[in-house]
Amino acid sequence: MASGDGIKIPSRLPLLLTHEGVLLPGSTVRLSVDSPRNMHLVGERLLRGTSLKSTIIGVIPNTRDPEHDTDDLPGLHKIGTAGIAVQVVGSNWPKPHFTLLITGLCRFSVSSLLKERPFVLAEVEQLDKLEQYTTPATQGVTAADGELGELSEKFYQTAVQLLGMLDMSLPVVAKSRRLLDSLPRETLPDVVASMIRTSNKEKLQVLDAVSLEERFKTALSMLTRQIDGLNLLRKTRKKSPDNEKGVLSVRKGGVFPGRQFNLDEEDEEDGDDAAALQRKVHGANMPEAALRVCLKELKRLKKMPQSMPEYALTRNYLDLMVELPWSKNTKDCLDIRSARTLLDNDHYAMDKLKRRVLEYLAVRQLKASLKGPILCFVGPPGVGKTSVGRSIARTLGREFHRIALGGVCDQSDIRGHRRTYVGSMPGRIINGLKTAGVNNPVFLLDEVDKLGKSLQGDPAAALLEVLDPEQNHSFTDHYLNVAFDLSQVLFIATANTTLLQVPGYTQEEKVEIAQRHLIPNQLEQHGLTPQQLHIPQDTTQGIISRYTREAGVRSLERKIGAICRAVAVKVAEGRRVTETEASMPEKPSERGEEAEQNKAAPPEMPIVIDHIALKDILGPALFEMEVSERFTLPGVALGLAWTPLGGEIMFVEASRMEGEGQLTLTGQLGDVMKESAHLAISWLRANAKTYQLTNMVGGPDPLDGTDIHLHFPAGAVTKDGPSAGVTIVTCLASLFSGRLVRSDIAMTGEITLRGLVLPVGGIKDKVLAAYRAGVKRIILPKRNDKDLEELPANIRAKLDFVTATNLDEVLNAAFDGGFPRTTGEQPRCTCGK
Numbered sequence: 147m148a149s150g151d152g153i154k155i156p157s158r159l160p161l162l163l164t165h166e167g168v169l170l171p172g173s174t175v176r177l178s179v180d181s182p183r184n185m186h187l188v189g190e191r192l193l194r195g196t197s198l199k200s201t202i203i204g205v206i207p208n209t210r211d212p213e214h215d216t217d218d219l220p221g222l223h224k225i226g227t228a229g230i231a232v233q234v235v236g237s238n239w240p241k242p243h244f245t246l247l248i249t250g251l252c253r254f255s256v257s258s259l260l261k262e263r264p265f266v267l268a269e270v271e272q273l274d275k276l277e278q279y280t281t282p283a284t285q286g287v288t289a290a291d292g293e294l295g296e297l298s299e300k301f302y303q304t305a306v307q308l309l310g311m312l313d314m315s316l317p318v319v320a321k322s323r324r325l326l327d328s329l330p331r332e333t334l335p336d337v338v339a340s341m342i343r344t345s346n347k348e349k350l351q352v353l354d355a356v357s358l359e360e361r362f363k364t365a366l367s368m369l370t371r372q373i374d375g376l377n378l379l380r381k382t383r384k385k386s387p388d389n390e391k392g393v394l395s396v397r398k399g400g401v402f403p404g405r406q407f408n409l410d411e412e413d414e415e416d417g418d419d420a421a422a423l424q425r426k427v428h429g430a431n432m433p434e435a436a437l438r439v440c441l442k443e444l445k446r447l448k449k450m451p452q453s454m455p456e457y458a459l460t461r462n463y464l465d466l467m468v469e470l471p472w473s474k475n476t477k478d479c480l481d482i483r484s485a486r487t488l489l490d491n492d493h494y495a496m497d498k499l500k501r502r503v504l505e506y507l508a509v510r511q512l513k514a515s516l517k518g519p520i521l522c523f524v525g526p527p528g529v530g531k532t533s534v535g536r537s538i539a540r541t542l543g544r545e546f547h548r549i550a551l552g553g554v555c556d557q558s559d560i561r562g563h564r565r566t567y568v569g570s571m572p573g574r575i576i577n578g579l580k581t582a583g584v585n586n587p588v589f590l591l592d593e594v595d596k597l598g599k600s601l602q603g604d605p606a607a608a609l610l611e612v613l614d615p616e617q618n619h620s621f622t623d624h625y626l627n628v629a630f631d632l633s634q635v636l637f638i639a640t641a642n643t644t645l646l647q648v649p650g651y652t653q654e655e656k657v658e659i660a661q662r663h664l665i666p667n668q669l670e671q672h673g674l675t676p677q678q679l680h681i682p683q684d685t686t687q688g689i690i691s692r693y694t695r696e697a698g699v700r701s702l703e704r705k706i707g708a709i710c711r712a713v714a715v716k717v718a719e720g721r722r723v724t725e726t727e728a729s730m731p732e733k734p735s736e737r738g739e740e741a742e743q744n745k746a747a748p749p750e751m752p753i754v755i756d757h758i759a760l761k762d763i764l765g766p767a768l769f770e771m772e773v774s775e776r777f778t779l780p781g782v783a784l785g786l787a788w789t790p791l792g793g794e795i796m797f798v799e800a801s802r803m804e805g806e807g808q809l810t811l812t813g814q815l816g817d818v819m820k821e822s823a824h825l826a827i828s829w830l831r832a833n834a835k836t837y838q839l840t841n842m843v844g845g846p847d848p849l850d851g852t853d854i855h856l857h858f859p860a861g862a863v864t865k866d867g868p869s870a871g872v873t874i875v876t877c878l879a880s881l882f883s884g885r886l887v888r889s890d891i892a893m894t895g896e897i898t899l900r901g902l903v904l905p906v907g908g909i910k911d912k913v914l915a916a917y918r919a920g921v922k923r924i925i926l927p928k929r930n931d932k933d934l935e936e937l938p939a940n941i942r943a944k945l946d947f948v949t950a951t952n953l954d955e956v957l958n959a960a961f962d963g964g965f966p967r968t969t970g971e972q973p974r975c976t977c978g979k
Contacts, residue, residue, distance in 0.1 A: 153276035155228045155252065159204035160187050161266040162246075168349035169205040169227045171250040171274055172333050173340030176453045177205070180243035186264035188244045192231050201231045204254060204270060207350060225354050228254050228272070235455075239571055240462055245455075250336070252276055253356065273356050297362045298331040304369045305338055311376050332358055335365035344368055420448050423464060431473040436628040440467050459565060466572065467626070471579060475586045475634065479543035480511050492537040493530055494662060495655045498936075499523065503538055520613050522594070522639040526650060526792040526911075528698020531640040532592060538638065539588035547578040548590040551605070555598030560608040562625035572625040575612055575632070586634035595641035613637055650697025650792040650914050652938055653690055660686045664703045672710040679713045680752040681706070688757055692767035695918065697792025697911060705764060709755055712763045716749050777889040781881035783960070785873030786894040786916055786924075787865070788908030793915030795892060797859050798870065798877040802842060805853025813858030816866025823856055825897055826874040829953065830882065833901075836967045837957070839882035848882045869906035871897035872925065875953055876960045887960050892916045893925035901953040909933035917941055925950055925959050 162184055166177050179188055191200055206226040233247035252274035260267045305326055312319045322341065329337060339352045348368060355361035427440045443460055450457045479485070485507055489500045502521065523531040532548065539546035554560075562573035571577075578589060597606045611617045612632060620629035651659065665681055694701040755763075777784075781800040786793060811823055827849070830839060834848055841852045848854075856874065858865055872895040880887050894912055896904040905927045913934075916924055926934075928949040934942060948959040957965035 155202060155254065155270070155272050155276070156199055157269060157271075158260065159202065159228060159254070159268060159270050160191050161204045161206050161222070161226065161256075161268050162187055163206050163208040163222075163266065165208050168207050168346050168353055169229055169248060169250045170336040170340045170349060170353060171227055171252050172329075172337040174232070174247065174249045175340075177246045177248060178243055179246060180241060183263070183265045185242070185244065187266075188234060188246070190264065192234050192246075198230075202228060202251070203231060203248075204268065205229050205248060205250070206256075207346070207353070222256055222259075222266075222268075223350075224255060225273070225356070226254055226256065226270075227353065228252050228270075237569060239569065240465075253353065294359055294362075297359060297366075298334070301334060301338075301362050301366050301369070302326065302331060304366060304373070305334065308342075308369055308373055308376075311373065335361040339365045339368060342368060342372055420444070423447075423461075423468070426468040427464065430468045430470070432467065432470075433472065433629075436467065436472070436626075439628050440464060459570075463565065463625075466576075466580065469580055470576070470630070471583055471585045472630075473585070475584050476544050478510060478586075479541070480507050482507050482511075485541040488541050489537055492540075493534060494658045495651060496530065496534065499534060503541065507542075520615075520637045520639065522641060524641045524643060526642060526697040526789075528696060528700030529650060530698070532590060535588065535590040535638045535640070538636070542588065542636070544636065545582040545584050545587040546590070547582045547587050548592055549574050549578055550592045552593035552596040553598055554605050555600040555602065557603030557605045557608040558624070560605050560612065562623040564624045565627070570625055572623050575621070576623045576626060576630065579630070579635075585631065586636070588636045588638060591637060591639040593641065594639045595643050613639075650911050651699065652914055652941055653687065653918060654938070654940060656690050656699055656702060657683055657686050659699055660690075660702060660706065664699060664706050668703065668706045668710045672707070672714050674710055674714060674717065676752065678717055678752055679710065680754045681709065682754065682756070685755050685757065685760055688760055689764070691918065692769055693760075693764055695769050697914070709760075709763050713753050713755075716753060720749050777886055780884050780886055781877060783873045783877035783880060783887050784892040784921070785870050786892050786912035787867070787869065788911050793908060793911035793913070795915055795919045795921070796865070796870070796873070798873050799857045799859065800877045800881045801855050801857075802852050802881060803855070804842065804851060807849040807851070808853045809849075810853065810855045811857075812855070813860070814864045815858060816864065818868050819858075819866050819870055822868055822871040822897065823874050825871060825899060826878055827854070829875065829897065829899065829901055830878055834882070837879065837883065837965060838968060839879065841882075848878075854878070854881075867906075868896035868904075869894045869908075871895060872903060872950075872953065872956050876956060879957055879965065880961075883965075885961055885965075888923065888962055890920075890922040891925065891960055892919075892921045892923075893956065893960065895925070895927040895930075895950070895956070897953060903927045903950045903952060903956060905929040910936045913937060913941070913945070917945060922946060923948065923959070925956055927951075 162177070162179070163181070164177050164179075164184075167175060169175050169177075179185060187203065191203065195201060204226045205228075207223050209221075209223060227250045229248040229250045231246055231248055235245045237243060237245070252272060254270040254272050257269040257271050260269060306323075309319060309323050309326070314320055314323070325337070326334070335352060335355075335358075339349055348364075351364050352361060355364050424444055427437070427444060430440075432440065443464055447457065447460045447464065450460065482504055486500070486504060489503065493500070523534065525531055535548075536546050558573065560573050560575060562576060563570035572580075575589075579585065579587070591609075594606075594609070597609075599606070611621055615633065618632040618635075621632045622629050660681075661683065665686075666676075669675065669679060689705050690702060693705050696702075761767075781802075783798050785796045785798055787796045788794075809823065809827060811820055815823075830837075831848060834840070834846055839848050840846065841848050841850050843851065845851070856877070858870075872893050875897060876887055876893065894906055894909075896906055898904060909926065909930050910933065913924060914937075923946040925948045928951040931949055934947060948955070950956045950959065954965075954967075
């Protein structure tokens with residue numbers, strides 16, 4: 147930057163266009179940056195730069211009206227100020243922006259534009275000398291310099307006179323007086339013009355005054371006007387320091403080359419804006435406690451200069467308070483008949499869930515002051531938990547807002563941040579109310595079972611104040627720090643594990659859902675009509691059974707989307723061929739045989755998707771009903787398991803070899819499942835004589851000289867739970883007896899040492915999984931009889947259920963012809979009785 151002619155700024159400068167006042171050399175201002183060009187300049191120049199040169203930018207006043215500003219580059223002002231960025235602070239509230247602290251260095255003129263995007267870069271010519279800020283005051287312009295010296299002396303004396311009319315006991319006045327004596331005279335017009343209260347238009351005149359003499363004259367008239375105003379004030383009112391200190395405002399944190407000083411700043415307040423905000427506060431109909439807090443903050447805001455960082459925080463807080471729906475609500479639609487119709491139109495099946503919603507509406511009809519209930523829908527992904535929440539909001543005529551809680555591990559996401567923190571903001575609950583615009587919306591708390599926990603607190607515990615009806619009438623967000631009534635909000639939580647269950651769909655239900663909802667939706671999304679594409683019910687059944695294996699319908703919808711995309715290509719190609727033929731004139735038959743062969747005929751409408759077309763589009767079947775093929779050797783049984791994704795079938799395989807009586811378990815088993823395996827071995831050894839079970843050489847103890855390996859396929863998946871007990875017993879009984887288990891049977895149930903079969907959970911999901919796999923017979927614990935009522939009648943009619951109270955009944959049902967035991971022998975328990 148240094149040269150033989152003195153200190154120079156770079157000849158190429160990035161330009162910052164600003165509406166927020168005029169930066170003069172020698173002054174320091176805070177500028178807010180949010181336009182795309184200016185954001186790119188900060189990100190690519192100031193934040194990535196590593197040298198002093200990269201912190202120097204040009205500041206050009208944007209004279210275009212900010213209300214009608216566009217993305218087009220405006221006509222640039224001819225004079226700008228080169229400045230050094232002393233500080234850069236970023237924030238995302240209320241929108242992404244940077245706040246820059248910039249100290250003006252010198253004037254420059256724009257010679258030519260080098261580029262306009264992503265930020266403006268220009269060739270500039272320096273107009274001022276930078277040395278004037280490092281020159282002692284005694285070596286600058288003096289009275290001996292002729293007319294210019296006299297003008298500078300007059301300006302200095304006038305500035306001293308203005309300060310003398312103010313209260314020198316005020317620190318800001320005393321610092322300003324010392325500043326006048328320390329700076330070279332040629333810098334005084336810029337510095338003083340930036341300190342006194344003047345309009346941006348007048349400051350622009352000082353900036354445009356390239357001649358030092360013209361600059362002194364322009365700034366001198368401003369000083370004279372300030373003195374006249376004070377004289378008039380003295381004549382009309384008694385002298386008051388509070389009135390007079392308002393004449394002067396100086397910049398805070400000014401940093402000059404070779405010098406540093408800090409002064410307080412008082413910017414002019416916008417009275418109309420404060421009055422409008424006060425009217426909004428009184429018109430928000432907030433509770434008395436909240437109103438008192440808002441009025442207190444508003445009083446502080448009026449006394450605060452706008453350049454203070456706390457001004458923006460306080461203003462954002464007040465804006466949020468007036469935007470919250472303290473008393474705004476929607477009137478509930480409590481017509482049960484229309485609500486039932488709407489729920490039936492939106493969702494097929496889900497009778498238990500719909501009944502719960504209708505019960506809520508009925509109670510609301512009888513008791514208007516009912517507190518907002520809390521519903522929790524639990525089920526695998528894709529079964530419609532979120533969409534049911536949206537339908538409930540439509541049924542009630544309420545606003546709907548979804549809050550995704552998966553992975554949230556900071557309690558501040560729920561309760562908000564205290565305003566003492568930089569970048570503080572309200573929590574998701576208060577933000578959701580602001581977005582909904584009413585105080586009785588339907589809030590869907592999605593994936594509550596996936597809340598995390600960290601050093602920042604436990605968000606699940608923070609939800610207690612939100613959901614507990616005894617507490618949420620006075621929910622206090624840390625950011626608001628005043629109570630907000632959440633008792634009228636209808637909270638619906640969704641999870642994949644445990645409460646009001648949303649079980650998986652049967653195949654028939656999936657077909658109906660596909661025909662009523664999925665296929666029409668996918669046709670609309672892909673620009674097709676039923677006259678162009680037809681997917682018969684048997685094809686839909688083929689997609690469900692051979693290409694998807696899930697409790698919900700999410701994968702089914704994706705497969706239907708793939709079919710629509712393939713058909714869209716055919717339709718588009720056929721349309722193009724038709725349009726081409728219509729635009730071409732008739733040609734003689736000499737066109738040639740090859741041209742006729744290359745011509746693609748448009749497809750016949752509608753395009754019907756059969757099983758052959760299904761294979762061409764989706765490829766070979768992903769799932770085959772191979773259950774019977776796995777039962778070719780003894781030692782294989784089929785169990786049923788429950789997972790968060792729905793029910794699953796689970797094979798259990800066993801083999802034996804010569805050894806020392808050891809049991810090996812593989813397949814990523816949990817402790818409970820390992821204990822079930824040991825229980826099964828113990829019971830079978832105790833009853834080996836009863837059921838004629840032998841080891842490899844025919845001995846009466848199945849483990850004598852024999853090692854057993856028990857494996858649960860899909861070894862990469864962790865497995866645990868007690869419901870595999872009966873399956874393990876059946877598998878080992880098959881191995882020890884050499885008999886095959888029936889290939890069309892599956893089972894579930896917990897076992898005891900006495901040989902009893904105990905009930906387990908997830909019966910509906912397990913039965914549906916068996917039904918999807920083609921199983922015809924299912925063994926269940928006797929005490930799970932009541933769970934069969936949840937199954938659709940058509941599924942119950944197609945399956946043969948065997949309910950067992952002990953393992954003897956299980957074995958008799960699992961093998962063709964039963965599982966004979968020695969005459970007169972009864973199964974024994976291994977509990978010492």
